[in-house]
Structures are given as C-alpha cells and as structure tokens.
C-alpha cells in the first residue's frame with residue numbers, strides 16, 4: 001500500500017517477500033529512526049546528542065548494548081531476579097485462588113519489576129514510585145511514540161502543527177518525566193560502590209561511560225546511558241506483558257490446547273518450573289509461537305525511513321519515505337498460513353519456522369540490524385512465566401462468562417494490547433505426586 005502525504009510517502013508493507021526486501025536486502029537504504037540510542041521522537045537527539053541512525057554513534061551504542069547488556073551471559077546473571085519474582089507471582093496468585101484476578105495487570109507488574117530490578121537493582125517501592133505511577137509514565141511515553149505527528153507527514157512545516165496541537169508539549173512532558181526519574185537513579189548509583197557480581201544495568205552503563213571504549217572517536221556519554229535505559233523500559237516491559245496476556249487469553253478460549261500444554265508441563269512433576277526445564281517443553285514453545293503469530297506485540301515494527309532511492313516491488317522509493325512493516329497482517333495471511341485465524345500451535349510441529357528474524361512470515365521481533373536485541377531476555381521470561389502459570393494453577397472464567405465472551409480485540413498504539421484487561425480465576429493445582437527433581 002502506498003500513500004502520499006505532503007512531501008513524504010508512507011509505505012505499509014504487508015507481504016513476507018516485501019518485508020524481506022525492506023529488512024534484509026534494502027536494510028542499508030532503509031533505517032528506522034534512531035531507537036536504541038533513545039527512541040525516536042522522545043529522544044536525546046533533541047537534547048544535544050546527534051544519533052544519526054546509521055551513523056557511527058548509533059552503531060557503537062547498539063554494539064555495546066548487544067555485547068554487554070543483551071548477551072546470554074548477562075541475561076543468565078539476572079536469573080536470581082526472575083526466580084524471586086516468579087515465587088512472588090505464584091504466592092500472590094495462590095492467595096487469590098478461586099477469585100478473579102486481573103492477569104493483564106499482574107503480567108505488567110511482573111515484567112516491570114523484573115526490568116526495574118535488573119536495570120536499577122530496586123523494586124518499585126524502593127524507587128519512590130508505585131506501580132500505577134510507573135505504568136502511567138511508561139504508557140504515556142509509549143503512546144507518544146506510537147502516535148503520528150504532523151512532522152512525520154510534513155517534514156518541514158509539520159512542527160508548527162505539532163506545537164499548536166499540543167503534541168510537542170506531550171512529547172516534552174514525557175521526556176522530562178522519564179529524564180527526572182533516570183537522573184535520580186543515576187545519582188544514587190554514583191554515590192555507591194556495587195558489590196562485585198551484584199552490579200545492575202545502571203552500574204554497567206556507568207562503567208562503560210568511565211572506560212575509554214575501544215573507539216577513541218566515540219564517547220559513551222551520560223545521555224547514551226539514559227537513552228539506553230529509556231529503550232529498555234519502553235521496549236521491554238509492555239511487550240513481554242502483552243505477549244503473556246494474549247497467550248493466556250488464547251489458552252482460556254481453547255480448552256483443548258490448554259489441557260495439552262498443561263499436561264506437558266505437569267508431566268515434569270515439579271513444584272516450580274525453572275529455566276533449566278524449559279528445553280523439555282516443546283509444545284509450550286509452539287503455543288507461544290502461535291500466540292506471537294496472531295498477536296505480535298509490535299504489529300507495525302518500528303518505522304523505517306529510507307535514506308536513498310531504491311526499488312521495492314514495482315514502486316520507486318524516494319529518500320525520506322516512511323516504511324512500516326505490517327507483521328500482524330503477514331502473520332494472518334492465508335498465502336503463508338493454513339486457516340490463519342485458528343489458534344493451532346501444532347502447525348509448528350513439523351516446521352522450521354522460527355521468530356528470530358530469518359523467516360519473514362513470522363516477525364514478532366522484527367529482523368535485520370534494527371531487530372529486537374532483547375529477544376533472549378524476553379523469551380526466557382515469557383516461557384518461564386507461562387510454564388509456571390500453567391503448572392501451578394487451573395484457570396477458569398469468571399462467573400457467568402463463556403469462552404466466546406473473552407474480548408480478543410486489540411487496542412491501538414505502538415504495542416497491541418488487549419482492548420480490555422484479561423480477568424481469569426486461578427485455582428491452585430495440587431499435584432498428587434509433586435516431586436522436586
């Protein structure tokens with residue numbers, strides 16, 4: 001689909017072939033707005049730092065983050081945080097056994113707590129924030145990020161409309177809200193020396209700032225630190241929570257799949273599922289893949305903007321064209337998927353299709369050099385949480401509700417939330433032969 005607005009074209013790519021062209025073949029000619037170095041319009045590039053998306057600065061920041069923050073080693077070092085938060089979740093669900101709980105909200109708190117603890121070494125309360133306040137700040141930032149501005153459509157004059165319509169003020173407010181929070185946390189970190197092995201992400205980023213990174217022409221500044229923290233929060237909290245809510249909603253609607261995946265998990269005969277058990281849960285992995293196919297949390301990926309002329313299918317793409325890849329539509333296209341609207345995890349049983357950016361019909365994490373660097377962090381948490389929710393509890397619908405009443409509508413915005421929160425009743429499952437192996 002090709003739309004023309006002012007001087008700028010917008011392209012929405014809705015086929016796997018075109019997605020491959022954009023994300024792989026033309027990767028160098030299409031770039032998203034600077035993200036890992038301070039997501040797009042909320043970014044620090046309004047504030048004295050120039051992150052050209054394909055410039056050396058951006059490339060270095062992303063490289064450092066991928067090596068230091070998102071590596072398997074670094075994810076493993078926070079295993080104790082995930083374990084403790086999982087215990088906490090299971091306990092609070094057991095306390096609510098037999099009464100409806102707002103699972104969407106609980107998933108959000110879980111992801112936010114894990115992210116907050118790995119990034120800042122603190123829980124909500126210790127940061128002087130409560131859950132709702134933090135959720136509001138993050139949601140306002142994600143909303144701003146997901147909304148179109150007039151400057152997007154009319155690059156030279158749009159800013160006037162944005163100022164008059166209040167969009168600019170919203171962006172500034174969001175920027176300052178998060179900035180104030182990061183300043184406070186960074187100041188606290190600067191006043192202490194962390195115990196060896198107990199460093200959090202802020203400690204790591206501050207040590208990168210102090211070290212002369214391998215490229216003398218590149219300085220990892222305080223703004224880089226804040227920009228990376230911003231990206232981790234905006235990109236990591238909502239997406240994980242949304243993935244878990246959709247997976248549980250699909251399971252609540254599909255009793256057959258729910259039973260099958262529960263049997264698989266409970267066959268391990270463990271009181272609590274750990275990260276070491278996950279490789280045995282092949283059907284659980286298919287359930288998550290199927291849920292990501294139908295409900296990719298970032299349905300249009302991050303927008304790309306072309307930097308040079310190139311040809312895509314039959315279209316001539318000029319510089320400054322906004323390109324969006326509709327992975328939601330690709331995931332439901334009958335050309336690639338049989339009975340695409342059906343929730344049928346078995347479709348992956350004899351298939352090599354994965355979500356890591358090599359199969360363009362399934363792109364929940366994007367692909368190419370802007371693909372999600374947090375994929376390992378995300379999947380570790382999503383698989384562990386889903387396995388424990390299914391192991392420790394049976395799930396019923398609240399009184400009077402039928403499976404067909406579960407609202408499967410998506411809200412609008414950068415992340416595809418469920419339109420209404422998922423409310424289910426956990427019933428504690430007492431396995432007669434629970435043996436800790």
Ligand code: HEM
Nearest residue numbers: 035036235236239298301302365366367370371372374378
């Ligand atoms: C199930 C959970 C998640 C999903 C579905 C997801 C999906 C995505 C997608 C689709 C993108 C854009 C990729 C593109 O446009 O090609 C992205 C970017 C990003 N994600 Fe994730 N993500 C998840 C979790 C996380 C987590 C836990 C973190 C960090 C701890 C994270 C960090 C990032 C960052 C920093 C970017 C921006 C990368 C860049 O622009 O260079 N994500 N994610």
